[in-house]
Amino acid sequence: MIRLAIVFALGLTACQPEPETLDSGLAGYDPHLIQREQAACVARGGRWGQGGKAGLFACFTDTRDAGRACTSGQDCEGLCLARSQSCAPVTPLFGCNDVLTGGGQAATICVD
Numbered sequence: 001m002i003r004l005a006i007v008f009a010l011g012l013t014a015c016q017p018e019p020e021t022l023d024s025g026l027a028g029y030d031p032h033l034i035q036r037e038q039a040a041c042v043a044r045g046g047r048w049g050q051g052g053k054a055g056l057f058a059c060f061t062d063t064r065d066a067g068r069a070c071t072s073g074q075d076c077e078g079l080c081l082a083r084s085q086s087c088a089p090v091t092p093l094f095g096c097n098d099v100l101t102g103g104g105q106a107a108t109i110c111v112d
Contacts, residue, residue: 052094052112060090072104082106 030036034057038048041059051058063077066089070080076087082098096110 051092054112058092060092062090063087066090070100072100073102079109 037059038057041048041061044059044061046059046061048057048059050056051060065075065077065087068076068087070076070085070087073080078091079088079093079097080086080100081088082100085100088097092111094111096108098106098108101107
């Protein structure tokens with residue numbers, strides 16, 4: 001009879017629901033993301049730094065066609081600067097800049 005009570009008690013404990021885990025809202029959070037992105041940036045020849053008004057980190061890379069003459073955005077690896085009609089020296093290019101679009105039209109873009 002005692003064995004039956006023990007088996008019954010063990011059976012009840014096995015049927016208890018799992019304790020509910022609270023969702024911290026951090027699913028997918030990677031505490032090492034910035035370090036990995038910085039290392040990848042440097043590995044491909046970029047410079048890791050802050051840019052824009054918000055001071056967010058970005059990977060700055062020199063463009064291969066920096067300073068080359070351009071008449072549209074299609075002529076450049078980065079942006080075609082409207083005033084100088086030359087390819088931008090770096091990407092991304094923060095701030096407001098007058099550029100030539102892919103169709104050669106002048107436009108102002110602002111990147112922060």
